[in-house]
Amino acid sequence: MSIPNDRKYSESHEWYLLEGDVVTMGITQFAADELTDITYVELPEPGAQVEAGEPCGELESVKATSDLTCAVGGEVLERNEELADEPEKINEDAFNVGWMLKIRVADLSQLEKLMDAAAYEKHTEEA
Amino acid sequence: MPVMYRGIIEEHNYTRTAASLFDVSHMGRLHFVGEDVEACLQRLCTRNLADMDVGQCRYGHICREDGGVLDDVIVSRDADRWMMVCNASNREKITAWITRHTAGQKFEMTDTTVATAMLAIQGPVARDECNRLLPFDVKSIRRYRFLSGTYMTFGYVIFRSGYTGEDGFEIVVPAKAVPLLAPRLFGDDSGGANTPIKPGGLGARDTLRLEAGMPLYGHELTEAWDPLTAGQSWCVDLEKDFIGAEAMRRIRDAGPKRTVVGLELEGRRTARQGYEVCSGNGVVGKVTSGCLSPTLGKSIAMALVSTDVADEGRELQVDFNGKRTVCEVVKLPFYRRAKT
Numbered sequence: 001m002s003i004p005n006d007r008k009y010s011e012s013h014e015w016y017l018l019e020g021d022v023v024t025m026g027i028t029q030f031a032a033d034e035l036t037d038i039t040y041v042e043l044p045e046p047g048a049q050v051e052a053g054e055p056c057g058e059l060e061s062v063k064a065t066s067d068l069t070c071a072v073g074g075e076v077l078e079r080n081e082e083l084a085d086e087p088e089k090i091n092e093d094a095f096n097v098g099w100m101l102k103i104r105v106a107d108l109s110q111l112e113k114l115m116d117a118a119a120y121e122k123h124t125e126e127a
Numbered sequence: 128m129p130v131m132y133r134g135i136i137e138e139h140n141y142t143r144t145a146a147s148l149f150d151v152s153h154m155g156r157l158h159f160v161g162e163d164v165e166a167c168l169q170r171l172c173t174r175n176l177a178d179m180d181v182g183q184c185r186y187g188h189i190c191r192e193d194g195g196v197l198d199d200v201i202v203s204r205d206a207d208r209w210m211m212v213c214n215a216s217n218r219e220k221i222t223a224w225i226t227r228h229t230a231g232q233k234f235e236m237t238d239t240t241v242a243t244a245m246l247a248i249q250g251p252v253a254r255d256e257c258n259r260l261l262p263f264d265v266k267s268i269r270r271y272r273f274l275s276g277t278y279m280t281f282g283y284v285i286f287r288s289g290y291t292g293e294d295g296f297e298i299v300v301p302a303k304a305v306p307l308l309a310p311r312l313f314g315d316d317s318g319g320a321n322t323p324i325k326p327g328g329l330g331a332r333d334t335l336r337l338e339a340g341m342p343l344y345g346h347e348l349t350e351a352w353d354p355l356t357a358g359q360s361w362c363v364d365l366e367k368d369f370i371g372a373e374a375m376r377r378i379r380d381a382g383p384k385r386t387v388v389g390l391e392l393e394g395r396r397t398a399r400q401g402y403e404v405c406s407g408n409g410v411v412g413k414v415t416s417g418c419l420s421p422t423l424g425k426s427i428a429m430a431l432v433s434t435d436v437a438d439e440g441r442e443l444q445v446d447f448n449g450k451r452t453v454c455e456v457v458k459l460p461f462y463r464r465a466k467t
Contacts, residue, residue: 036130036131036134037135037136039397040394060419062136062330062334062397063130063330064399065397
């Protein structure tokens with residue numbers, strides 16, 4: 001499984017792709033595979049504020065329900081509305097069509113604390 | 128058995144449309160011989176076993192004196208012995224309980240779990256495939272009956288029973304015979320035997336049994352309540368004297384205060400064990416199991432609720448960590464296979 005080099009990763013298996021001051025986030029393919037069939041995703045609405053390190057949504061899979069945490073704080077600009085009816089898109093392609101939120105990040109230094117692709121790959125091997 | 132091989136939903140759907148093989152070898156398998164066996168089992172089990180034929184099996188429970196369920200089991204009568212299948216997680220507890228309550232009786236128990244394996248093949252094509260692949264006349268086995276015998280050097284028992292709501296068999300053989308038997312019984316996309324049977328895991332097993340309205344020990348059945356409360360009065364013979372019967376007669380006469388019901392929830396969220404069930408502002412019960420039903424495409428759950436809100440059609444809510452989702456009490460099972 002290839003881990004895209006163009007983004008950063010958290011220990012709780014989300015990815016963050018920075019373009020300008022907008023971060024697109026999702027969960028990694030590793031996380032999606034671990035969860036197995038995702039049946040429901042709850043995400044904050046555009047306009048909502050998310051706080052770094054705090055749960056901002058929920059992911060339900062056949063196996064379990066888990067919190068979605070966002071490592072960066074800011075305003076939600078967009079959310080992937082396709083996931084409401086087709087949450088399985090995350091399992092299909094977590095890094096692309098399975099994207100979850102676009103956030104205008106207040107403090108870009110929060111991204112520096114995250115892992116790069118190589119460090120994240122090592123993290124998944126240890127998991 | 129792992130949680131899944133290819134995917135829980137995929138394996139679930141495959142079981143309903145073709146056939147899956149589940150390795151349930153972890154379950155407890157006990158044999159009993161001796162003059163007092165039938166009397167002892169009658170004393171231990173809720174189900175009436177007296178009129179069972181050789182070759183027949185029955186589902187029931189083993190309870191405490193207060194009616195709390197220790198395990199749900201399947202008891203079978205063979206020509207030269209009786210057999211019991213119990214949950215893996217309760218095997219130690221049950222064998223200790225049986226030993227304690229048969230002390231001094233002409234009753235000998237052998238725990239054959241480790242020396243044997245059990246493979247469950249379930250699905251609409253299970254019977255035809257097993258008949259084709261196995262050197263036994265499985266077509267002749269009726270529901271809740273079994274065939275036992277010796278093949279080459281090993282003894283086998285083939286039960287026509289299961290835990291998925293589909294037809295199929297549960298096959299018990301010595302552990303040593305599995306390398307001989309198993310490769311005949313399933314194929315997959317990368318080769319293997321020429322059969323549509325594919326392996327299925329624990330995850331699919333749980334969604335399948337839940338759709339079929341079947342209880343899972345630790346969820347719908349626990350030591351904290353009795354089988355009547357769990358909705359299983361159909362297999363409890365209160366005319367018989369068994370451990371727990373007196374307490375259960377009192378519960379029957381007063382009417383159980385709580386009942387296990389089926390719920391159909393709005394939306395697609397999955398209710399989990401422990402979520403509160405509410406009516407108006409009050410908590411009326413707790414979810415015992417839940418899933419997004421792959422076959423029905425609805426969120427379903429079983430819950431233990433106050434009997435006064437257990438009527439079919441009653442609207443309740445499930446509390447998802449503060450957010451309420453509307454649900455309706457429905458009759459079990461959620462799914463019934465088509466009769467063929």
